[in-house]
Amino acid sequence: MNSAPVDPPDLELFQRIGHLGVIAVLIIDDSRDAVPLALALSEGGVGAIELTLRTDAAIESVQKIRDEVPQMTVGVGTILRPEQVERVIEAGGHFGVAPGFNPRTVRAARDAGLPFAPGVCTPSDVELALEAGCTRLKFFPCEPCGGLPYLRSLAAPFAHLGVRFIPLGGVDASNAETYLMEPLILAIGGSWLAPREIVREKAWDEVTRRSKVAIEAVSRARTSDR
Numbered sequence: 001m002n003s004a005p006v007d008p009p010d011l012e013l014f015q016r017i018g019h020l021g022v023i024a025v026l027i028i029d030d031s032r033d034a035v036p037l038a039l040a041l042s043e044g045g046v047g048a049i050e051l052t053l054r055t056d057a058a059i060e061s062v063q064k065i066r067d068e069v070p071q072m073t074v075g076v077g078t079i080l081r082p083e084q085v086e087r088v089i090e091a092g093g094h095f096g097v098a099p100g101f102n103p104r105t106v107r108a109a110r111d112a113g114l115p116f117a118p119g120v121c122t123p124s125d126v127e128l129a130l131e132a133g134c135t136r137l138k139f140f141p142c143e144p145c146g147g148l149p150y151l152r153s154l155a156a157p158f159a160h161l162g163v164r165f166i167p168l169g170g171v172d173a174s175n176a177e178t179y180l181m182e183p184l185i186l187a188i189g190g191s192w193l194a195p196r197e198i199v200r201e202k203a204w205d206e207v208t209r210r211s212k213v214a215i216e217a218v219s220r221a222r223t224s225d226r
Helices: 011-020 031-043 058-068 082-091 103-112 123-131 147-161 176-180 196-200 204-223
Strands: 022-026 048-052 073-077 095-097 136-139 164-167 188-190
Touching: 011 022, 011 048, 011 073, 011 095, 011 164, 022 204, 031 048, 031 058, 031 196, 031 204, 048 058, 058 073, 058 082, 082 103, 123 147, 147 164, 164 188, 176 188, 176 204, 196 204
Parallel strands: 022 048, 022 188, 048 073, 073 095, 136 164
Antiparallel strands: none
């Protein structure tokens, strides 16, 4: 394995995500909710989403957000099979995310030019991801695996390779700032910003309020001494 830090070919996209600091992780049941939801997040300062492929409305929702909320960086999550990669690209997804590491899916994303962050939670996962050319990784499930103390131990043998992580699973408003202050963290994934029940209730003001809280955490973390 190369001992020198490696910049991913999709560096610009991940730099943008790192600048934004927060990715809203979404489940949308009705594509008619996609645009008002994206606008509510944007009004609160959140500029990136991961729209999960868990419902029939997901792909249409990606298309609508790309067409009507062009300022939003639109990622697609729960990409579990290679054939889903092409659907994401056709819908206009900017990047892809998976809960785990599937070599075939990662290969399909790399071959298609889709920036991709596979999920990891063990040293073996990280080694496989690095072998596939991925240095921006989703750490999932974050808190159940041991949170930041575990992540620091996990990442230590790979620090010289420039690996950065997007934690998801137990990250919320109460610990967002702590995660964001950690140099290992590229950005945090936030399913608490717009939980499924809030989207179903169309509580857009609450989504904007939660988004502002998250962006305030980003601002505080970046003005604190690390």
